[in-house]
Every structure is written in structure tokens, then in C-alpha cells.
Amino acid sequence: MSQKPYVPEYVGTVTKYVFVDSPNTTPQDVAAAAYEIAKGVMIKETCFGCQITGLPEDVDRIIAHLRVLDPYRIFIKDRGFPPGDARRCRADLGGARPGYLGHEFEMQLARYFSYGLEQTDKMSAAELKKAAGEILPEPEAIDAEIIEQIIAEDK
Numbered sequence: 001m002s003q004k005p006y007v008p009e010y011v012g013t014v015t016k017y018v019f020v021d022s023p024n025t026t027p028q029d030v031a032a033a034a035y036e037i038a039k040g041v042m043i044k045e046t047c048f049g050c051q052i053t054g055l056p057e058d059v060d061r062i063i064a065h066l067r068v069l070d071p072y073r074i075f076i077k078d079r080g081f082p083p084g085d086a087r088r089c090r091a092d093l094g095g096a097r098p099g100y101l102g103h104e105f106e107m108q109l110a111r112y113f114s115y116g117l118e119q120t121d122k123m124s125a126a127e128l129k130k131a132a133g134e135i136l137p138e139p140e141a142i143d144a145e146i147i148e149q150i151i152a153e154d155k
Contacts, residue, residue, distance in 0.1 A: 014056050015079035018049040018066055019103070021110035022073035033069055034062050048103060051079065072114045072121075077106075 020030045031045035034052060041054030041062060052059050067074050120128060 012055065013053055014059050015051060015053040016059055016063060017046075017051055017077045017079060017103070018063065019075040019077065019107060019110065020049045020070065020073060021075070021107055021114065022070045025070040025073065029069065030066055030074065033066055037062055037065055048107060049074070072117045073110070075110060075113070077103075 018030055018034070020027055027045070027047060027049045031043065031050040034043045034050050038052075039058075041052060041058045043062075044051040044053075052062055054062075063076055123131065
């Protein structure tokens, strides 16, 4: 079966997925807020939030507006292929898009990211630096002779 060539009807646009995992904000809330300011942008409501397609600056404007709703529990992800792309479209391939299984897995981890974002926002700059130092100690300096030896071996 030969694949029909993809004709990009969304040239110059980006598509972002907006995921919400919150006890306070529903996917419908996110989609409704996006529709309110969607001028010139395609919004598709989904079970996890919404999908936004448009010019990069318009998509960024909407995402900034949505993040205010629940800053620690709204997550953004780039869509790899534009809508309707025959290489990934279920209309051409049949069945559910394989990417949705990945979304489902990622959303199981979202509450951990939310917790971490909230906690780091509550920490002072000194506390953050101390916590980062405990996790990632300062690297030791590399001897210049070792670097010279590596360079010499590479020639």
C-alpha cells in the first residue's frame, strides 16, 4: 500500500497538547478558557485537556493564559506531527493513535511533578541552592594534562 504524500495545510503552525491533572481544574475548564481567547487558533477539546494548533505566538499566548488557571498542574507537550499527517493519522493508519498510550503513562507521573514544582516555589534561593548541592555535588576540576592527552589521542 503506497502512502499518499502529506500536503501540509498547517505550514508555519505548531500544535501543543495541554494536559491537566488537578482536583480543582477539569479538562473542560482548560478547553473553555482556551476557547475564550482562541481567535485564529484551532482548539480541540480532549479527555486530558485540549490540543491547540496555530501560529507559535498565538499558541504561546493561549498557553500563558491557561497556566494561570492551575500553574502546578497544567502541562504542555509539543505534538510531533501536524494534524492530518498521513504518517501518523488514525484515519490513514486505523485505530487509536499510538501516542495516546504515552500520554496516559505520562499523566500517571504528573502528580509527582506538581508536588515538586509547588515545593521548589516555596523554597528560598538559599534552600534551593542547598538542595541542588545535596543532589548534584560540585564536580571536581579535570586535570589539564588529561584533556591534552585526550586531544592528542584523537588526532
